[in-house]
Amino acid sequence: MTLANSDRFVRTHLKTRHMVLLVELGRHGSILHAAEAANLTQPAASKLLSELEYALGVQLFERRARGIVPTWYGEVMIRRAGAALAEMDAAHQEVMELLAGLSGRVSIGAVMAPSTSLLPEAVTLLKSRHARLHVAITVETSKILLQRLRAGELDMMIGRVLDSDSAGELNFEPLTDEPHHLIARSGHPLASRSDLSMEDLARASWIMPPSGSILRDRLTSMFLSKGLDQPAETVETASLPVITSLLARSDMIVPLPQQVVEPYLKFGELAVLPFDLGLRMDVYGIITRRQHRLAPGAQAMLDTLREVAAKVPHAA
Incomplete structure (x- = not known):
């Protein structure tokens, strides 16, 4: 798809309800359950999916006896749709923060070691400066955290970049090994x-x-x-x-x-x-998405992480 055709696809064919449906289809693996989660009827969900596949000229899901499974094309669309919706959520949050002062929500993930030292210290310092800012913390493996970061469910993470495929989408600031x-x-x-x-x-x-x-x-x-x-x-x-x-x-x-x-x-x-x-273990670090502008609260979290990490003697 050329740049002009891509622009025409987004402006003419792609709607918010398409993206919501894609994300729910990825979560549930069932048109019926995805339709319910997206507040659609099953026929309406099937029609939206058919519209997308026709506009793209590819099959996004394989229909099977027990549900549907995304093709490679479907996996790309699910991931990108999730990131796009997360961007719109972040835009709404940023507007609200600008109206009410620095508040809102920041979501951060971490592997185990920094979750017991660096992250608590950074969050404590952040909350001393911005008490109204809500911080949601997820502790998981780098693999799971990267999936959530790329899908737009996390603003940032402290972990490892595991493969070259995702490296081009991410910024990595090394800290230390384990x-x-x-x-x-x-x-x-x-x-x-x-x-x-x-x-x-x-x-x-x-x-x-x-x-x-x-x-x-x-x-x-x-x-x-x-x-x-x-x-x-x-x-x-x-x-x-x-x-x-x-x-x-x-x-x-x-x-x-x-x-x-x-x-x-x-x-x-x-x-x-x-x-x-x-x-x-390989060096872990602070990971964010490239070409993604953080909301003010998330930027404050990132700045505080960098500040605290700079004081740790063994940080890379």
Whole structure:
């Protein structure tokens, strides 16, 4: 589609209800349920979808017995429609903020380590300056946060850019990397061992990060490179409250950045096992969307993050 044709498509064919329907179709995988969520009848939703496919000249969804599945073209349209709607929400929010002074809402995501240190400090400082600004925080893996950022559901995130496909859409301001240590309860049977081996660790009970995460993949590679099977006794979670509760009640071990559990180490509730995993995660940083102007509240959050990060001695 040429630039002129693209402009004609947006001005002549594309309407807000098309974008709302696309987003709901992506969420529900069903024309009926998407129509209900978009306050449309099913025939009206089917007609809107047909209009879009006709205007674009491509099939956006495959119709199957149990619903619909987006094609590659459909995935692009769903993602872009979500971002466009988020832009309009942000425009409305910005206008309201300008009318009422700096207030409104900023949505930020973070991976675990900065969510326990950098982010709380930045939010505290931000709220001391702009008490009416509402901050919504999501703690997740970089993969999930990137999906939400690209869809316009987050204003910014602290994490990692995982692939070259999305790198062109994003700004990345590096902060620091994450050396991981093995953490266990104080008094754990392995805590007093000076001769720990990978074989010992493979027989231990582990709290593992979610499947598909970078850390999980690197742990798998670590065991396989030593010719060892994966630990047989595992619990999978990324929730810090669950992790610390499990550690306190069992002999499980978990790989974590030390700063995440620093208060527990300080008061002697947890301990670092005497074994060097040699495991460092890639550098994480502040990530925003290129060519996207932040609302005043979100810009204030970004400026405060940069201010706090600049004071951290090990920040990149």
